[in-house]
Amino acid sequence: MKNDTAFIRELAGLAPIIPVLVVENVEDAIPLAQALVRGGLPVLEVTLRTEAALEVIAAMASVAGARVGAGTLVTQPDVAASIAAGATFGVTPGSPAALIDACLEAGLPLLPGAATATEAMTLQARGFEVLKFFPAEGAGGIKALKGLGGPLPGLSFCPTGGVTPENARDYLALSNVVCAGGSWIAPSNLVKAGKWDEIEERARHAAALPR
Secondary structure, three states, X not given: OOOOHHHHHHHHOOOOEEEEEOOOOHHHHHHHHHHHHHOOOOEEEEEOOOOOHHHHHHHHOOOOOOEXXXXXXXXXXXXXXXXXXXXXXXXXXXXXXXXXXXXXXXXXXXXXXXXXXXXXXXXXXXXXXXXXXXXXXXXXXXXXXXXXXXXXXXXXXXXXXXXOOOOHHHHHOOOOEOOEEEOOOOOHHHHHOOOHHHHHHHHHHHHOOOO
């Protein structure tokens, strides 16, 4: 089955930043998603790093305007569980063949992770055109993405991992970057404290970033 590249490009075009979310309590899911959508960031990546993650995805999927995906997909069971919870797309930190196969077979639109030219080319050969560049800063950051742009002009990237308010503009200024993933929008301390107004304001600033 072919990956739904058009769907992923549509998602990537909705806002310059995709919030990367680690949510411990399902009670926080709906007010968090509402704050982010109000702030102009409708595409949400819920990482499967907490016991509540699948319930969080299910709850956020009920919020009007939210486009909820599952991040940190690392196993085939993760794929099935995320779809069952209501995730409309998936994000992987890396791209082992068995995991990519599982996503394709399940029909889950995917933003697959790549950190090297070989990984990017392998994914391109399988029909992927928009990739997660991870870990962005650890894998060479802006210089690495500039370097990949020359030989791989058909690929676009969503750098994630080390993207901050200070360097986000520089990443988004690259011609092969369509959006970026950021955890600073809704850090765990603000979520746990229920600081929805502050999270909404952070989202508003991120949504206004040029690209």
